Structures are given as structure tokens and as C-alpha cells.
Amino acid sequence: MFLRIDRLQVEMPLPKEPDPAAAAVVNELMGGRFGEMTTLNTYMYQSFNFRMRDKLRPFYALIANIATEELGHIELVGAAVNGLLYGADGDGKISAGDAPFESMFKSTGAGPNYHLNGPHGIMAVNNLGQPWRGDYIFNSGNLILDLLHNFFLECGARTVKLRAYEMTKNPAARMMLGYLFTRGGVHAHAYALALQKLTGVELRKMLPIPRIFDSEIPECEKFIKEGSHRKLYRFSPDDYKEVAAIWNGPGLDASEILEVVDGPPQGGPQYQMEGVPEAFIPEYHPEELVDIANKLYTAAGGSQP
Ligand code: MN
Ligand code: MN
Numbered sequence: 001m002f003l004r005i006d007r008l009q010v011e012m013p014l015p016k017e018p019d020p021a022a023a024a025v026v027n028e029l030m031g032g033r034f035g036e037m038t039t040l041n042t043y044m045y046q047s048f049n050f051r052m053r054d055k056l057r058p059f060y061a062l063i064a065n066i067a068t069e070e071l072g073h074i075e076l077v078g079a080a081v082n083g084l085l086y087g088a089d090g091d092g093k094i095s096a097g098d099a100p101f102e103s104m105f106k107s108t109g110a111g112p113n114y115h116l117n118g119p120h121g122i123m124a125v126n127n128l129g130q131p132w133r134g135d136y137i138f139n140s141g142n143l144i145l146d147l148l149h150n151f152f153l154e155c156g157a158r159t160v161k162l163r164a165y166e167m168t169k170n171p172a173a174r175m176m177l178g179y180l181f182t183r184g185g186v187h188a189h190a191y192a193l194a195l196q197k198l199t200g201v202e203l204r205k206m207l208p209i210p211r212i213f214d215s216e217i218p219e220c221e222k223f224i225k226e227g228s229h230r231k232l233y234r235f236s237p238d239d240y241k242e243v244a245a246i247w248n249g250p251g252l253d254a255s256e257i258l259e260v261v262d263g264p265p266q267g268g269p270q271y272q273m274e275g276v277p278e279a280f281i282p283e284y285h286p287e288e289l290v291d292i293a294n295k296l297y298t299a300a301g302g303s304q305p
Contacts, residue, residue, distance in 0.1 A: 002068070003237075008079055009072040010179045011268025015172040018088035020111045022170040023081045024127050029164060029180070030081070031125040031132035034156040036073040038136040039187075042153060043067035045139045046146050058245035059143060062194055063150070065243055066187055068235035072264070073180065078122035079271055080176045085120050086271075090278035100278040120276050147195050154188035155209040162210060165217070178219025182228045185214060190232060194246050207252060233261045 029035050047064040050056075090100025101115050113129035114120055124132045138149045158181065165177050185208060192204035214220040214229060223229065232247040234240050244260045251258050275286050283289050 002071070005264060005267075006270060007267040008076055008270060009069075009265055009267045010076065010176070012076065012079060012083070012176055013172065014086065014271050014273075015083045015170065018086060019084045019168070019170050019173075020088050020114070022168040022173045023084035023114070024111060025164050025167045026077060026080050026084060026173050026176075027122065027125060028127035029157075029161060030074060030077045030122055031130075032127065032160060033136055034153065034160045035126070035132065036070055036077050036157075037124055037132045039153060039157060040067060040070035040074055041134075041137045042139065043070060043150065045137050046150075049139055049141060051141065056143065058242040059147070059194055059198075061240040061242040062190060062246050063146075065232075065235055065240040066190065069183065069187075069233060072235075073183070076176055076179070080173060081122040082120075082273065083172055083271060084170065085114060086273050088120070090276065093278060094284075115279060119281055120279055144195065144198055147191050147198070151188055151191040151195065151203060154184050154191065158184050158188070158208065159210055162212065174219045178217060178221075179223055179228075181214050181217060181220050182223040185229055186232060189252065190243075190247055197246060204252065227256075227259070228265075230256050230258050231261045232258070233264055235264055 031037050043063050044067045047060065047067055050060045050063065053060040092098025092100040094100070113123065113125065117123070123129070126132070138146070138153070140146055140149075161177055161180055161184070165174060168174070188207055188209075189204055192202075192207065195201060195203050208214070214224060230251045232243055234243060241260075247258050247260055249258060250256065275282050277284055277286060
């Protein structure tokens with residue numbers, strides 16, 4: 001089962017300007033072939049279907065625990081896309097005969113989908129607005145093959161993220177990418193170590209793929225300084241401690257020691273964003289909903305913040 005903490009895994013300031021073109025690029029990191037939906041669901045289904053989990057506990061714990069971190073990554077990508085669309089609001093009112101979103105998303109192919117079918121926020125689609133597919137999940141049941149796929153998947157995800165980075169200078173998008181480069185690096189490294197324990201092959205010598213180091217990317221600097229690249233967070237009050245059997249010893253830079261951190265990162269607050277009444281989000285006349293919410297809060301003995 002899952003607990004939920006109403007915070008983002010990393011502090012991510014709300015963008016100052018809307019940037020729908022960047023939003024569409026970042027949406028690939030959600031619903032594309034190598035997006036967070038794919039890493040999340042691949043590891044999640046592998047954990048659901050894991051046989052002999054008691055006897056193979058460190059490997060089960062690693063996959064289940066990283067799956068949980070990926071849940072927080074879809075939340076991060078979701079926040080980033082919301083932030084990048086925030087303020088790209090319509091101008092005008094239906095009741096005045098206006099077309100408030102006539103020109104809003106002309107800059108991007110995926111843009112109209114955010115308004116026509118979506119909440120002006122994240123959708124489980126790729127950069128073209130095409131849906132994420134369940135058959136992106138890979139789970140053969142063979143532990144070594146699944147771990148090898150996970151290693152490949154993290155490297156594929158890194159490749160797409162590097163290309164996304166090359167398509168936008170938006171500081172909010174790049175800040176999130178910097179964090180995800182670092183965390184994806186931990187995941188690729190962890191799967192390499194798991195495979196090394198099982199087969200003796202030192203796969204981590206191949207990292208990073210592509211051959212550009214996080215230290216060459218300005219937005220990674222902060223996270224490297226914090227040691228994020230050598231930390232595996234344990235996303236459970238008491239479980240998955242067995243990950244320490246895999247995530248230990250020297251890092252890729254032999255002077256650094258790999259560390260399991262008990263509990264999630266400190267992270268940052270969720271965005272607080274106004275509605276878009278012209279798009280009926282959360283309504284055309286939202287003040288009626290606010291009145292109802294206020295009455296419910298009061299009746300429940302609380303007061304609205
Ligand atoms: Mn991820
Ligand atoms: Mn990952």
C-alpha cells in the first residue's frame with residue numbers, strides 16, 4: 001500500500017512566464033516511451049509479479065522502492081507542466097461572444113490538447129499528445145532480464161531528457177531536468193549494482209549513457225553538492241531496508257560512499273495556482289464552489305486557510 005506526502009520531491013519554483021512550447025516538450029517525460037509513466041509502471045508491475053520475494057528480498061526491495069520514487073517523479077513532471085502552462089490563460093468570455101483561447105497555443109502541436117481535452121495541466125501523453133501505452137511496460141518475470149531492461153530504460157530516459165534539455169532554456173524545466181538526471185543516474189547505477197551482484201559483470205563502467213557526466217550540466221551542480229547522486233532514499237516507514245545490501249560501497253567516483261537514506265527527501269511545496277474560469281477550471285463561476293467549500297469547512301469545525 002502507499003502513504004502520500006503532499007510535497008514535491010524537490011523544491012521547484014513556479015515559473016514566472018507561461019511557456020506552452022516547453023510544456024509540450026516536458027510532457028514527453030510523462031507519457032513518452034521513456035517517460036516517468038513507463039519507469040513507474042515497469043518497476044511497479046515487476047514488484048507486483050515478483051516471485052520468491054522473501055528469498056530474493058534485496059532485489060525485490062530495490063525494484064519496489066525505486067518504483068515508489070518514480071511515483072514522486074510523475075508528480076514532479078506533472079507540476080512542471082502545470083507551471084509551464086500557468087498564465088497562458090484565455091482572454092475574454094464566452095458570454096461576450098469571445099473565443100478566449102483562439103491564439104493561445106499556436107506555438108506547439110500538443111498545445112490545443114491541453115485546452116480541448118485537458119485541465120491546462122499534465123496529461124498522460126507524449127509531446128504530440130498521443131497517449132501513454134501499457135505495452136511500454138517490460139516485465140518478463142526473469143529477474144536478470146528485467147533488471148537489464150531497467151538499466152536500459154534509465155539510460156533511454158536519460159537520453160530523452162538530455163534531448164529535452166537541448167530544446168528549452170526554460171529555467172524551471174531545466175531545474176527539474178537537473179534533478180531527474182541526478183536521480184535517474186542513481187537508478188541506473190543501482191540496477192547495474194544489482195546485476196553485478198547476480199552476474200559479476202561490472203555494468204556500471206558503462207555509465208553514464210550518453211557519455212556526458214552530470215558534472216558537465218550546470219543544473220546538476222546543486223544536487224551533486226547535496227550528494228543526491230550517491231543517495232538512495234528509502235520511501236517507506238519500515239520496509240525495503242534490504243536495499244542496503246545492493247546500494248553500498250564506493251560510488252562511481254571511488255572517493256564517495258553510497259548511502260541509503262531512511263525516508264524521503266525534504267522536497268518542496270506543491271504549487272498554488274489560480275483557476276482558469278474561461279476554460280471552466282474549476283468552473284466558469286468558481287466563487288460558487290468556494291462558497292460551498294467554506295460552508296463544508298465550517299460545518300466540519302474547521303476554518304478555511
Ligand atoms: Mn524517474
Ligand atoms: Mn528512474
